Amino acid sequence: MGSPPPPLSRSCEFFGSLTAAAARITGDAIVSGNMRAAKAKVLGNLDIHGNADLQEVLIRGALTVDGSLSGDEIEIKGMLKAKGDCQAEAFLASGGFTVGRLLNAGTIDVRLYGECKAHEIGGDLIHVRRGFGSGFGAMFKSLFFSSGGSLTAGTIEGDDIYLEYTKASVVRGNKVTIGPGCDIGLVEYKEAFQQDKGTRVTDSRKV
Template structure:
């Protein structure tokens, strides 16, 4: 006999014990998970708070989610997602993404608002729609472009350090940028630029110091 699918659907309250080995967990209201959680699919339509480590294959957040530690293969966020720290293969965000400490990923695609202390990924695509802040941004390929679906006069990315190989920036203000091929796009303000192969600077951008390394 086939074992029944292990599911958990919560509308409100506090979950005190561990929730391990689930196929589906859904949060429809305001729910706090105090212990470790593991599930193939986690869907949040309300407000979910996860105080311990969460291991998930696929996360779909359409509400407000806060994770202390998240390990996940695929993240889709169209709400507000806050991570203290997280590891994932793929992040697709069309809402608000907040990283208190560090996000490590293979690929990050974010459209909208992002605030993070540290983001490190093989590929990073940011389509900014407002004021975004990333203290440290690292990746092989980094592309920062405007979100053409929104009209905003405040969209700009603020960084302290950007490290990559192929870097394309738009409306980025950074203290330090280092890469192989670096393209400083419109309305960027860069203090130091270090490059190994080539660079370009848009006429509306400013770079104070340029050094080939």
């Protein structure tokens, strides 16, 4: 398919849909239709007015998708806003995100530095932890994100669930652990349930 396109380091707009083997955005870019890429790296700001199929994407800047976002691996170290669904095999976040409908992935690993929101969350393994840490990476994030990040969702459903600093109406899973800083309306579990002393769960049921 030839060599990948050069980095988009200035403001540009693509009228219609965009398909690429690889895309690297270091400036501001707008795609007025859908976008498809095997690999994408967003270091600047990318607005997609349609749907996005980005099989392997790293977001260090900001990505906004008016439709739905799908891919194999979605890694967020900046900001993601998807107004529709977000589907992936692996969803790895240590930045902030907003998903307007369903966030669904086999593995969901969230380190809370920024504010994170999704209408619904589903997956096999769902781990959400407060994003404290040490070293250069943590120092860098502290310049852009508050260490007091949180996750807000309506329903969270999965097989193995561990949550910290999460507010949700319903959490359903086989094994559920509610860690510190959570506010959960109802927990439904099949195998095991643990709750931290410093958290709130209104009701829990074994089903």
